[in-house]
Amino acid sequence: MVIGGSFPKCNTVVVIAEEVLVIDPGCAIEDLRSLLMTQDLGLKDVDTVILTHIHPDHITHTMRLHRLSRCRIAANEITEDLFNDKEKMKQFLGFDKGNLVRKSWEQLVNEKMYGAFDEGRVDEVLGNGDKFSLGDITLRTLYTPGHLPDHMCIEILEPNLVFASDIDLTEFGPYYGHPNSSITDFKNSIQELQKGGYEGLISGHLKEPLVEDYHDRLTAYSRQFDLREDLVLSAILEGARSISDITATPIIYPSLINPVYLQFETWMIEHHVSSLVANGLVTEDKGKLSPL
Numbered sequence: 001m002v003i004g005g006s007f008p009k010c011n012t013v014v015v016i017a018e019e020v021l022v023i024d025p026g027c028a029i030e031d032l033r034s035l036l037m038t039q040d041l042g043l044k045d046v047d048t049v050i051l052t053h054i055h056p057d058h059i060t061h062t063m064r065l066h067r068l069s070r071c072r073i074a075a076n077e078i079t080e081d082l083f084n085d086k087e088k089m090k091q092f093l094g095f096d097k098g099n100l101v102r103k104s105w106e107q108l109v110n111e112k113m114y115g116a117f118d119e120g121r122v123d124e125v126l127g128n129g130d131k132f133s134l135g136d137i138t139l140r141t142l143y144t145p146g147h148l149p150d151h152m153c154i155e156i157l158e159p160n161l162v163f164a165s166d167i168d169l170t171e172f173g174p175y176y177g178h179p180n181s182s183i184t185d186f187k188n189s190i191q192e193l194q195k196g197g198y199e200g201l202i203s204g205h206l207k208e209p210l211v212e213d214y215h216d217r218l219t220a221y222s223r224q225f226d227l228r229e230d231l232v233l234s235a236i237l238e239g240a241r242s243i244s245d246i247t248a249t250p251i252i253y254p255s256l257i258n259p260v261y262l263q264f265e266t267w268m269i270e271h272h273v274s275s276l277v278a279n280g281l282v283t284e285d286k287g288k289l290s291p292l
Protein backbone atom coordinates (compact mmCIF):
# COMPACT_ATOMS: atom_id res chain seq x y z
CA MET A 1 0.00 0.00 0.00
CA VAL A 2 0.95 3.58 -0.51
CA ILE A 3 -0.31 5.67 2.38
CA GLY A 4 -1.98 8.85 1.24
CA GLY A 5 -3.84 9.38 4.48
CA SER A 6 -6.40 12.08 4.98
CA PHE A 7 -8.29 14.00 2.30
CA PRO A 8 -7.26 15.39 -0.25
CA LYS A 9 -5.11 12.27 -0.61
CA CYS A 10 -6.19 8.65 -0.26
CA ASN A 11 -4.52 5.32 0.40
CA THR A 12 -3.64 3.37 -2.73
CA VAL A 13 -3.56 -0.43 -2.89
CA VAL A 14 -0.94 -1.94 -5.17
CA VAL A 15 -1.08 -5.61 -6.13
CA ILE A 16 2.01 -6.99 -7.82
CA ALA A 17 1.28 -10.49 -9.08
CA GLU A 18 0.78 -11.71 -12.64
CA GLU A 19 0.20 -8.08 -13.45
CA VAL A 20 0.55 -4.78 -11.68
CA LEU A 21 -2.78 -3.54 -10.44
CA VAL A 22 -3.49 -0.29 -8.63
CA ILE A 23 -6.70 0.50 -6.73
CA ASP A 24 -7.61 4.20 -6.28
CA PRO A 25 -4.48 6.08 -7.39
CA GLY A 26 -5.06 9.08 -5.14
CA CYS A 27 -1.80 8.93 -3.14
CA ALA A 28 1.19 11.14 -4.02
CA ILE A 29 2.41 9.95 -7.42
CA GLU A 30 6.07 10.07 -6.24
CA ASP A 31 5.23 7.70 -3.39
CA LEU A 32 3.61 5.27 -5.82
CA ARG A 33 6.68 5.49 -8.05
CA SER A 34 8.97 4.78 -5.06
CA LEU A 35 6.97 1.72 -4.03
CA LEU A 36 7.07 0.29 -7.56
CA MET A 37 10.81 0.96 -7.76
CA THR A 38 11.40 -1.33 -4.78
CA GLN A 39 10.19 -4.15 -7.10
CA ASP A 40 12.21 -2.88 -10.10
CA LEU A 41 9.04 -1.52 -11.63
CA GLY A 42 7.94 1.93 -12.70
CA LEU A 43 4.72 3.83 -13.32
CA LYS A 44 4.86 2.70 -16.95
CA ASP A 45 4.48 -0.93 -15.79
CA VAL A 46 0.99 -0.52 -14.32
CA ASP A 47 -1.42 -2.83 -16.17
CA THR A 48 -4.74 -2.06 -14.49
CA VAL A 49 -6.32 0.65 -12.38
CA ILE A 50 -9.52 -0.11 -10.45
CA LEU A 51 -11.61 2.81 -9.16
CA THR A 52 -13.86 2.29 -6.13
CA HIS A 53 -15.93 5.42 -6.84
CA ILE A 54 -15.81 8.75 -8.64
CA HIS A 55 -14.49 11.03 -5.85
CA PRO A 56 -11.61 13.22 -7.09
CA ASP A 57 -9.29 12.21 -4.22
CA HIS A 58 -9.57 8.56 -5.33
CA ILE A 59 -9.25 8.95 -9.11
CA THR A 60 -6.59 11.71 -9.12
CA HIS A 61 -3.74 10.07 -11.07
CA THR A 62 -5.74 7.61 -13.19
CA MET A 63 -5.24 9.36 -16.51
CA ARG A 64 -1.63 10.28 -15.65
CA LEU A 65 -0.95 6.53 -15.20
CA HIS A 66 -2.90 5.74 -18.35
CA ARG A 67 -0.81 8.17 -20.40
CA LEU A 68 2.40 6.61 -19.09
CA SER A 69 1.46 2.94 -19.19
CA ARG A 70 -1.67 2.59 -21.39
CA CYS A 71 -3.14 0.66 -18.45
CA ARG A 72 -6.76 -0.46 -18.64
CA ILE A 73 -9.18 1.29 -16.31
CA ALA A 74 -11.88 -0.72 -14.53
CA ALA A 75 -14.87 0.57 -12.53
CA ASN A 76 -18.52 -0.22 -11.90
CA GLU A 77 -21.14 0.93 -14.40
CA ILE A 78 -22.17 4.05 -12.48
CA THR A 79 -18.58 5.20 -12.07
CA GLU A 80 -17.88 4.38 -15.73
CA ASP A 81 -20.52 6.80 -16.96
CA LEU A 82 -19.22 9.59 -14.71
CA PHE A 83 -15.55 8.98 -15.44
CA ASN A 84 -16.24 9.09 -19.18
CA ASP A 85 -18.03 12.44 -18.91
CA LYS A 86 -16.62 14.83 -16.33
CA GLU A 87 -19.55 17.26 -16.64
CA LYS A 88 -21.82 14.36 -15.61
CA MET A 89 -19.44 13.68 -12.72
CA LYS A 90 -19.74 17.27 -11.51
CA GLN A 91 -23.55 17.11 -11.68
CA PHE A 92 -23.59 13.75 -9.90
CA LEU A 93 -21.63 15.29 -7.03
CA GLY A 94 -24.11 18.19 -6.82
CA PHE A 95 -21.94 20.74 -8.59
CA ASP A 96 -24.15 21.47 -11.57
CA LYS A 97 -23.68 24.75 -13.39
CA GLY A 98 -26.12 26.58 -11.10
CA ASN A 99 -24.27 25.62 -7.92
CA LEU A 100 -22.89 28.71 -6.18
CA VAL A 101 -19.62 27.14 -5.05
CA ARG A 102 -18.93 25.09 -8.20
CA LYS A 103 -15.98 27.34 -9.14
CA SER A 104 -14.45 27.15 -5.65
CA TRP A 105 -14.84 23.36 -5.64
CA GLU A 106 -13.25 23.03 -9.10
CA GLN A 107 -10.40 25.21 -7.86
CA LEU A 108 -9.97 23.00 -4.77
CA VAL A 109 -9.87 19.86 -6.95
CA ASN A 110 -7.41 21.42 -9.40
CA GLU A 111 -5.13 22.60 -6.60
CA LYS A 112 -5.16 19.50 -4.42
CA MET A 113 -6.23 16.66 -6.75
CA TYR A 114 -4.84 17.79 -10.07
CA GLY A 115 -5.72 15.31 -12.81
CA ALA A 116 -9.11 14.26 -11.44
CA PHE A 117 -10.93 16.16 -14.20
CA ASP A 118 -8.74 14.77 -17.02
CA GLU A 119 -10.89 13.29 -19.76
CA GLY A 120 -10.60 9.54 -20.21
CA ARG A 121 -12.54 6.31 -20.58
CA VAL A 122 -13.19 3.23 -18.50
CA ASP A 123 -12.20 0.06 -20.40
CA GLU A 124 -13.83 -2.59 -18.26
CA VAL A 125 -17.08 -2.53 -16.27
CA LEU A 126 -17.14 -4.50 -13.02
CA GLY A 127 -20.48 -5.87 -11.81
CA ASN A 128 -21.25 -6.56 -8.17
CA GLY A 129 -19.41 -9.74 -7.13
CA ASP A 130 -17.19 -9.87 -10.21
CA LYS A 131 -13.88 -11.56 -9.61
CA PHE A 132 -10.54 -10.34 -10.85
CA SER A 133 -7.94 -13.09 -10.90
CA LEU A 134 -4.22 -12.24 -10.68
CA GLY A 135 -2.60 -15.65 -10.31
CA ASP A 136 -2.47 -16.35 -6.58
CA ILE A 137 -4.56 -13.33 -5.70
CA THR A 138 -8.26 -12.88 -6.43
CA LEU A 139 -10.11 -9.63 -6.02
CA ARG A 140 -13.90 -9.36 -5.85
CA THR A 141 -16.10 -6.29 -6.03
CA LEU A 142 -18.70 -5.56 -3.37
CA TYR A 143 -21.15 -2.75 -4.08
CA THR A 144 -21.51 -0.59 -0.96
CA PRO A 145 -23.56 2.53 -1.80
CA GLY A 146 -24.34 5.34 0.63
CA HIS A 147 -21.19 7.46 0.75
CA LEU A 148 -22.07 7.88 -2.93
CA PRO A 149 -24.37 5.69 -5.05
CA ASP A 150 -21.35 4.31 -6.97
CA HIS A 151 -19.19 3.40 -3.96
CA MET A 152 -17.82 -0.15 -3.88
CA CYS A 153 -15.33 -2.07 -1.77
CA ILE A 154 -12.75 -4.49 -3.13
CA GLU A 155 -12.41 -7.83 -1.36
CA ILE A 156 -8.97 -9.38 -1.51
CA LEU A 157 -9.89 -13.06 -1.18
CA GLU A 158 -6.36 -14.17 -0.41
CA PRO A 159 -5.57 -13.24 2.35
CA ASN A 160 -9.23 -12.45 3.13
CA LEU A 161 -9.10 -8.66 3.47
CA VAL A 162 -11.39 -5.94 2.26
CA PHE A 163 -10.38 -2.56 0.92
CA ALA A 164 -13.27 -0.52 2.29
CA SER A 165 -12.26 2.73 0.61
CA ASP A 166 -14.44 5.51 2.10
CA ILE A 167 -16.08 3.37 4.73
CA ASP A 168 -12.83 4.54 6.18
CA LEU A 169 -13.15 4.35 9.99
CA THR A 170 -11.61 7.81 10.42
CA GLU A 171 -12.33 9.93 13.48
CA PHE A 172 -14.18 12.37 11.23
CA GLY A 173 -16.81 9.69 10.74
CA PRO A 174 -18.94 8.76 7.74
CA TYR A 175 -19.09 11.28 4.91
CA TYR A 176 -22.31 11.71 2.91
CA GLY A 177 -21.94 15.29 1.74
CA HIS A 178 -23.63 15.14 -1.66
CA PRO A 179 -27.32 15.36 -2.63
CA ASN A 180 -27.33 11.71 -3.75
CA SER A 181 -25.48 10.30 -0.74
CA SER A 182 -27.74 8.21 1.52
CA ILE A 183 -27.50 7.61 5.26
CA THR A 184 -29.75 4.53 5.01
CA ASP A 185 -27.67 2.97 2.23
CA PHE A 186 -24.46 3.84 4.07
CA LYS A 187 -25.70 2.06 7.23
CA ASN A 188 -26.73 -0.98 5.18
CA SER A 189 -23.31 -1.10 3.53
CA ILE A 190 -21.63 -1.01 6.94
CA GLN A 191 -23.87 -3.95 7.91
CA GLU A 192 -22.68 -5.81 4.79
CA LEU A 193 -19.06 -5.37 5.87
CA GLN A 194 -19.94 -6.51 9.41
CA LYS A 195 -21.14 -9.82 7.91
CA GLY A 196 -17.99 -10.26 5.85
CA GLY A 197 -15.80 -12.24 8.27
CA TYR A 198 -12.59 -10.73 6.95
CA GLU A 199 -9.19 -10.96 8.62
CA GLY A 200 -8.97 -7.21 8.38
CA LEU A 201 -10.36 -4.08 6.81
CA ILE A 202 -8.19 -1.65 4.87
CA SER A 203 -9.23 1.98 5.16
CA GLY A 204 -8.98 4.43 2.29
CA HIS A 205 -7.86 7.23 4.60
CA LEU A 206 -6.37 6.03 7.90
CA LYS A 207 -2.63 6.54 8.28
CA GLU A 208 -2.47 3.00 9.67
CA PRO A 209 -4.89 1.52 7.17
CA LEU A 210 -5.11 -2.16 8.20
CA VAL A 211 -7.70 -2.56 10.96
CA GLU A 212 -8.07 -6.05 12.39
CA ASP A 213 -10.66 -5.31 15.11
CA TYR A 214 -12.86 -3.69 12.50
CA HIS A 215 -16.22 -4.98 13.82
CA ASP A 216 -16.14 -2.77 16.93
CA ARG A 217 -14.68 0.10 14.96
CA LEU A 218 -17.47 -0.12 12.38
CA THR A 219 -20.08 -0.09 15.16
CA ALA A 220 -18.53 3.05 16.67
CA TYR A 221 -18.23 4.63 13.22
CA SER A 222 -21.89 3.89 12.46
CA ARG A 223 -22.95 5.42 15.78
CA GLN A 224 -21.86 8.83 14.47
CA PHE A 225 -24.95 8.98 12.24
CA ASP A 226 -27.17 8.95 15.34
CA LEU A 227 -24.94 11.31 17.33
CA ARG A 228 -25.05 13.85 14.53
CA GLU A 229 -28.79 13.40 14.11
CA ASP A 230 -29.27 14.12 17.84
CA LEU A 231 -27.28 17.34 17.43
CA VAL A 232 -29.42 18.40 14.47
CA LEU A 233 -32.59 17.68 16.48
CA SER A 234 -31.19 19.65 19.45
CA ALA A 235 -30.51 22.62 17.20
CA ILE A 236 -34.13 22.55 15.99
CA LEU A 237 -35.44 22.14 19.54
CA GLU A 238 -33.35 25.16 20.52
CA GLY A 239 -34.91 27.33 17.83
CA ALA A 240 -33.16 26.67 14.51
CA ARG A 241 -35.82 26.94 11.79
CA SER A 242 -33.79 26.41 8.63
CA ILE A 243 -30.75 24.49 7.37
CA SER A 244 -28.68 27.69 7.48
CA ASP A 245 -29.73 28.29 11.10
CA ILE A 246 -28.38 24.82 11.87
CA THR A 247 -25.11 25.22 9.93
CA ALA A 248 -24.48 28.57 11.70
CA THR A 249 -22.99 26.30 14.38
CA PRO A 250 -21.24 23.55 12.42
CA ILE A 251 -22.02 19.98 13.50
CA ILE A 252 -19.98 17.88 11.09
CA TYR A 253 -16.93 20.01 10.31
CA PRO A 254 -14.99 21.61 13.16
CA SER A 255 -14.75 24.88 11.21
CA LEU A 256 -16.12 26.09 7.91
CA ILE A 257 -13.43 28.40 6.54
CA ASN A 258 -13.98 27.33 2.94
CA PRO A 259 -17.41 27.80 1.27
CA VAL A 260 -17.02 24.33 -0.29
CA TYR A 261 -16.98 22.75 3.18
CA LEU A 262 -20.08 24.72 4.14
CA GLN A 263 -21.75 23.19 1.07
CA PHE A 264 -20.72 19.68 2.19
CA GLU A 265 -21.97 20.39 5.72
CA THR A 266 -25.26 21.71 4.32
CA TRP A 267 -25.86 18.59 2.23
CA MET A 268 -25.09 16.34 5.20
CA ILE A 269 -27.43 18.29 7.49
CA GLU A 270 -30.14 18.10 4.80
CA HIS A 271 -29.91 14.30 4.90
CA HIS A 272 -30.42 14.37 8.67
CA VAL A 273 -33.34 16.78 8.45
CA SER A 274 -35.02 14.52 5.86
CA SER A 275 -34.51 11.58 8.18
CA LEU A 276 -35.96 13.48 11.18
CA VAL A 277 -38.98 14.48 9.08
CA ALA A 278 -39.43 10.89 7.86
CA ASN A 279 -39.28 9.65 11.46
CA GLY A 280 -41.93 12.15 12.57
CA LEU A 281 -39.65 14.12 14.91
CA VAL A 282 -39.62 17.33 12.90
CA THR A 283 -42.08 18.98 10.52
CA GLU A 284 -41.19 21.02 7.51
CA ASP A 285 -43.60 23.62 6.18
CA LYS A 286 -42.46 25.72 3.21
CA GLY A 287 -38.86 25.19 4.27
CA LYS A 288 -39.53 26.17 7.90
CA LEU A 289 -38.55 23.48 10.40
CA SER A 290 -40.32 22.87 13.69
CA PRO A 291 -40.03 20.17 16.35
CA LEU A 292 -43.06 17.94 16.90
Ligand SMILES: [Zn+2]
Pocket residue numbers: 053055058147166
Ligand atom coordinates in the same frame (compact mmCIF):
# COMPACT_ATOMS: atom_id res chain seq x y z
ZN1 LIG B 1 -15.24 9.22 -1.43
